[in-house]
Amino acid sequence: MARPEAGATRNAAGDRVVLHPLIADFLRHLADGRQLSPHTVSAYRVDLADFSGFLSRYHGDDGWDLGGVDRQAVRAFQAELARRGLARRTIARKLSAVRSCFRFLHREDHVPANPATGVRSPKLERRLPGWLGLPDVERLFAYAENRAAENTFLGTRDLAILETFYGSGLRLSELHALDWADLDLIADQIRVRGKGRKERIVPLTSAAVRALRRYEPRRAEIAARASGADRQAVFLSERARRLSRRQIQDVVRRMLDTVAEGSDVSTHSLRHTFATHLLDGGADLLAVKELLGHVSLSTTRIYVHTAPDRLKRVYERAHPRA
Secondary structure, X not given: OOOOOOOEEEOOOOOEEEOOHHHHHHHHHHHHHOOOOHHHHHHHHHHHHHHXXXXXXXXXXXXXXXXXXXXXXXXXXXXXXXXXXXXXXXXXXXXXXXXXXXXXXXXXXXXXXXXXXXXXXXXXXXXXXXXXXXXXXXXXXXXXXXXXXXXXHHHHHHHHHHHHHHHHOOXXXXXXXXXXXXXXXXXXXXXXXXXXXXEEEEEOOHHHHHHHHHXXXXXXXXXXHOOOOXXXXXXXXXXXXXXXXXXXXXXXXXXXXXXXXXXXXXXXXXXXXXXXXXXXXXXXXXXXXXXXXXXXXXXXXXXXXXXXXXXXXXXHHHOOOO
16 A cells, blocks of 8 residues: 655654654644653654654565554664664664554554564663762852852853752753743742643752842843843843753853863753752652652662662661661
8 A cells, every 4th residue: 555645754864754644643642642842752753754764665665554564574673773883772762662653553543553562672771870979069059159149140040040950850841941930939949841741849949049039130131121032931041032952051061061071961960960969868769759750760760879878878777787
């Protein structure tokens, strides 16, 4: 059966690929039904475009149909990804996208079965997240405080970004999406829209509240001077527009370079540092899970491996014979 066109997209190599209409239906389900972020939907689109391009090569033409894709084809796709030298984590992600797509199509009775169910993803190497020790955190905030003491827009804004990241453990996308209405500087908390647009309430440290209050009048001055200013966004550029994710990364990266230049720490490392320091301080793993907005406790458990001293303290405190 000839494959009807459903709009062209690009795969990971930048090649033009025409997506099957049923794949387009799945992507709409992710965006509208599950309300995943545009970035996540785009990642699914690229991975499924890779799979679509492979199927055309595998069958030798465009005459393939999703209902006829079998387990052997999915395994052949996995083998091709490995021959291309892709990392195991990347291969696992692409297989997960294929598996999720077929699960949806099978549930909607578009295909007779999910051919990806029995295809195992490659075993992933366990990577511990990068994070900062307390001495580095102290130096980082000393640097940011000195800049903010000049009471400039950039200095006060950058300190507020740092305090909010580290003090509340937000994801980059969550901090980017913050509106001023999401802040409660009286109750010291933020309303955060996480993955799948799920909302949670996260505490603000007193240091973060002070930094945001110091930044607030500088933000108001910038917004008042600019035409078309974004008056909802918390973190603004000098043109009074909401800071992009890339701009936030650049701001944080410059500050991190003052204490950890050349290391593997990144913007996301502040979230890892938040979790690790909470656990080091004796916080309950379930509480940290809720603060981070994790769905599964297994996702949060990785931070236990970064804090082995905590396990010994818990053991000595809890075991009657320790």
